[in-house]
Amino acid sequence: MTATTDVLTTDLHADLAHGHGDRGINTALLGMLLFIASEIMFFAGLFAAYFSVRAKYGSHWPALPEGVEFAINPLVVLATVILLSSSGVIQWGLWRIRKGDRRGLNRAFALTMLMGLTFLAFQATDYVLLADEGISLNGSIFGSLFFTMTGFHGAHVLGGVIGIGIILSRGMTGQFSARNHVAVEAVSAYWHFVDVVWIFLFLTLYILR
Amino acid sequence: MATTALSPRAGAYPRSRVYEWLTTTDHKKIGIMYITSAYIFFLIGGLMALAIRTELAAPGTQFLDPDIFNQAFTMHGTTMVFFFVMPMLAGFANYIVPLQIGAADMAFPRINALSFWIIPVSALLLFSSFALGGAAAGGWTSYTPLSEAKYAGTGQDLWLAGLLLNGVSSILGAINILATIFKLRAPGLTMLRLPIFVWTVLVTSVLLIFAVPVLASGLVMLFIDRNYGGAFFDPAAGGDTVLWQHVFWFFGHPEVYILILPAFGIISEVLPVFSRKPLFGYKAFVVATVSIGILGFGVWAHHMFTTGAVFLPFFSITTFFISVPTGVKMFNWIATMWRGKLRFTTAMLFAVGFLASFLIGGLDGAFSASTPIDFAIQDTYWIVSHLHYVLFGGSAFGIMAATYYWFPKMTGRFLDERLGKVHFAIMFVGAHLTFFPMHLLGISGMPRRIQDYAPNAGWQDLNLLATIGSYLIGIGILVLLWNMFVTLRGPRTAGDDPWDANTLEWATTSPPPSYNFDRLPEIRSERPLFDLKHGGAGHAPALAPGEGSGR
Numbered sequence: 001m002t003a004t005t006d007v008l009t010t011d012l013h014a015d016l017a018h019g020h021g022d023r024g025i026n027t028a029l030l031g032m033l034l035f036i037a038s039e040i041m042f043f044a045g046l047f048a049a050y051f052s053v054r055a056k057y058g059s060h061w062p063a064l065p066e067g068v069e070f071a072i073n074p075l076v077v078l079a080t081v082i083l084l085s086s087s088g089v090i091q092w093g094l095w096r097i098r099k100g101d102r103r104g105l106n107r108a109f110a111l112t113m114l115m116g117l118t119f120l121a122f123q124a125t126d127y128v129l130l131a132d133e134g135i136s137l138n139g140s141i142f143g144s145l146f147f148t149m150t151g152f153h154g155a156h157v158l159g160g161v162i163g164i165g166i167i168l169s170r171g172m173t174g175q176f177s178a179r180n181h182v183a184v185e186a187v188s189a190y191w192h193f194v195d196v197v198w199i200f201l202f203l204t205l206y207i208l209r
Numbered sequence: 210m211a212t213t214a215l216s217p218r219a220g221a222y223p224r225s226r227v228y229e230w231l232t233t234t235d236h237k238k239i240g241i242m243y244i245t246s247a248y249i250f251f252l253i254g255g256l257m258a259l260a261i262r263t264e265l266a267a268p269g270t271q272f273l274d275p276d277i278f279n280q281a282f283t284m285h286g287t288t289m290v291f292f293f294v295m296p297m298l299a300g301f302a303n304y305i306v307p308l309q310i311g312a313a314d315m316a317f318p319r320i321n322a323l324s325f326w327i328i329p330v331s332a333l334l335l336f337s338s339f340a341l342g343g344a345a346a347g348g349w350t351s352y353t354p355l356s357e358a359k360y361a362g363t364g365q366d367l368w369l370a371g372l373l374l375n376g377v378s379s380i381l382g383a384i385n386i387l388a389t390i391f392k393l394r395a396p397g398l399t400m401l402r403l404p405i406f407v408w409t410v411l412v413t414s415v416l417l418i419f420a421v422p423v424l425a426s427g428l429v430m431l432f433i434d435r436n437y438g439g440a441f442f443d444p445a446a447g448g449d450t451v452l453w454q455h456v457f458w459f460f461g462h463p464e465v466y467i468l469i470l471p472a473f474g475i476i477s478e479v480l481p482v483f484s485r486k487p488l489f490g491y492k493a494f495v496v497a498t499v500s501i502g503i504l505g506f507g508v509w510a511h512h513m514f515t516t517g518a519v520f521l522p523f524f525s526i527t528t529f530f531i532s533v534p535t536g537v538k539m540f541n542w543i544a545t546m547w548r549g550k551l552r553f554t555t556a557m558l559f560a561v562g563f564l565a566s567f568l569i570g571g572l573d574g575a576f577s578a579s580t581p582i583d584f585a586i587q588d589t590y591w592i593v594s595h596l597h598y599v600l601f602g603g604s605a606f607g608i609m610a611a612t613y614y615w616f617p618k619m620t621g622r623f624l625d626e627r628l629g630k631v632h633f634a635i636m637f638v639g640a641h642l643t644f645f646p647m648h649l650l651g652i653s654g655m656p657r658r659i660q661d662y663a664p665n666a667g668w669q670d671l672n673l674l675a676t677i678g679s680y681l682i683g684i685g686i687l688v689l690l691w692n693m694f695v696t697l698r699g700p701r702t703a704g705d706d707p708w709d710a711n712t713l714e715w716a717t718t719s720p721p722p723s724y725n726f727d728r729l730p731e732i733r734s735e736r737p738l739f740d741l742k743h744g745g746a747g748h749a750p751a752l753a754p755g756e757g758s759g760r
Contacts (some may be wrong), residue, residue, distance in 0.1 A: 039422065053449055137437050148430065152429075
């Protein structure tokens with residue numbers, strides 16, 4: 001019959017390899033962006049809980065047990081600066097591999113990983129200090145919100161660090177090139193997301209109290 | 210047929226069929242596993258419903274202790290929502306969407322397998338609670354403080370963990386579906402040529418991505434409350450009980466559309482095929498579907514009118530608004546059938562049964578949107594009636610239509626039409642006999658979620674009627690299972706395109722080869738196969754499906 005109305009088998013298979021033609025965003029990156037959208041909604045649920053409770057308290061916030069004060073630790077400011085800068089570093093690494101510079105990618109990702117781990121270490125220290133002051137997950141609504149929100153963010157930082165570690169180990173075996181580096185794009189998108197969540201967390205929990 | 214012969218099967222590779230199914234990443238096999246497991250959960254949830262109805266058939270305690278009764282209705286609702294309707298529709302989406310858009314598989318086949326295999330694991334978590342001191346008993350909504358540590362045991366924790374895991378499956382599935390629809394469409398298949406089923410699955414997936422994570426946040430907060438001394442929902446510790454309801458229903462109302470939109474899509478595939486007409490108002494239908502998706506996020510507090518914690522006029526008006534696009538669809542469907550050449554196959558009967566039943570459920574919804582009425586019917590059997598009219602008369606009838614409609618594609622065999630009609634008749638009568646009296650019970654004040662009622666309350670006859678109806682539904686399901694059993698032992702007689710249908714899944718063999726298509730017809734409308742067969746758009750020569758492969 002008429003082959004004109006048919007897509008040839010070979011074309012079809014070639015199409016499938018690239019998702020029916022190579023137009024638009026890469027499929028894996030699209031998947032990551034959709035995943036990030038769902039993650040945003042997860043944090044949105046926690047933020048909604050925070051503001052819904054916060055609204056009831058007016059100036060009596062943070063709601064903590066008698067005699068307990070919540071103050072910002074300089075360590076947290078430092079951690080924030082480190083995390084935010086790491087977004088620039090990972091982006092630099094992405095730009096390097098887009099130009100085909102594998103060594104640049106690996107250096108940038110190693111540094112980002114180190115910065116992420118530093119952030120986590122500082123956060124853990126902050127947790128210990130807060131616990132000493134009597135602020136913890138149980139016992140107060142502020143504590144519940146604070147540790148749940150920052151804790152889940154910390155877990156996401158850890159997830160990002162693991163992702164960066166995988167990219168790094170693949171990068172060191174030379175698996176990425178200027179044409180083929182979608183995993184790098186996806187992990188950096190995720191890392192930026194983790195960063196943006198922290199900006200909102202930092203502003204909400206520490207600054208706009 | 211010749212198309213499959215073009216690409217001969219890979220050489221003998223010795224592995225058992227069981228191994229093949231357990232490790233498959235083929236969207237069709239995964240779809241069938243989703244559908245099969247969802248039917249198993251349908252039976253489990255159905256048995257719980259029968260137990261509930263048996264207890265309520267007469268006043269007094271006959272069958273279930275109050276404690277077990279509470280577990281039964283909680284697990285009935287949870288099972289039907291999260292383990293029957295959602296995986297069932299995910300299964301049909303899995304099987305049908307790649308075929309309808311002319312793709313060889315989903316965008317992420319291994320994640321697809323992961324999404325499916327999470328379901329049995331999450332079910333194991335949930336159902337193990339029966340053996341570990343009793344299941345959750347606070348209703349499928351698990352309102353605080355009833356679900357807090359003070360009142361609920363380990364079963365509640367397993368409920369939280371099971372649903373959290375189930376949600377991961379839903380989110381991964383939705384991401385996969387969206388990436389598939391956006392990236393793997395065949396050449397020529399523009400967004401406004403997508404089959405309506407694909408459109409409804411697309412909007413459903415967006416809803417899943419935006420709604421399920423919010424439930425997840427609620428689940429972890431409740432888990433922290435229960436296990437680590439959190440204060441989220443505990444007013445004594447500074448938290449807010451009603452907060453749970455907000456979080457739950459911010460998920461819960463989009464969830465309602467998650468459960469019904471794909472059923473809308475199924476109906477919109479079945480009605481045109483068996484009316485021999487295109488769907489009336491394709492674009493209006495797409496706009497209505499998207500509007501429902503958007504408005505669906507603005508109505509959640511109509512579940513909370515009587516809490517006194519929400520702004521009534523806003524949520525009342527948005528709820529009335531959302532009935533408009535749903536009404537548009539009703540007219541789409543009626544106009545599609547209007548002056549059509551109707552063929553009352555079983556799939557068509559269920560589609561028409563859907564229209565009748567869902568209309569009642571929808572009108573109930575518009576009643577409940579009116580706050581004064583809602584204050585009177587809150588937490589009565591009216592609500593039980595309403596939600597079953599939309600979920601059983603809607604989603605479940607849609608699922609039945611899909612089962613009869615796509616069974617020949619999935620297996621190459623027709624389900625027996627005579628048994629099918631018996632199944633439809635019993636189930637249709639049974640459904641209305643079960644759920645219609647609940648309206649009257651609700652208006653006369655019978656509260657939902659009670660294990661017993663006074664003999665002099667005047668609720669006895671209607672309850673007995675509802676119980677008889679529920680047994681009829683059970684018999685109907687047995688007829689369906691028998692039909693499947695008999696059919697699967699019979700020969701493959703269905704052929705590629707048994708219904709003379711419109712969309713691409715019928716342009717390949719039944720069942721399709723693992724790679725789906727050797728070739729695709731040119732796509733110039735939302736009915737490419739119809740164009741191919743009947744020379745639509747005035748170009749293609751008539752080409753019977755399956756005959757177009759000789760080169």
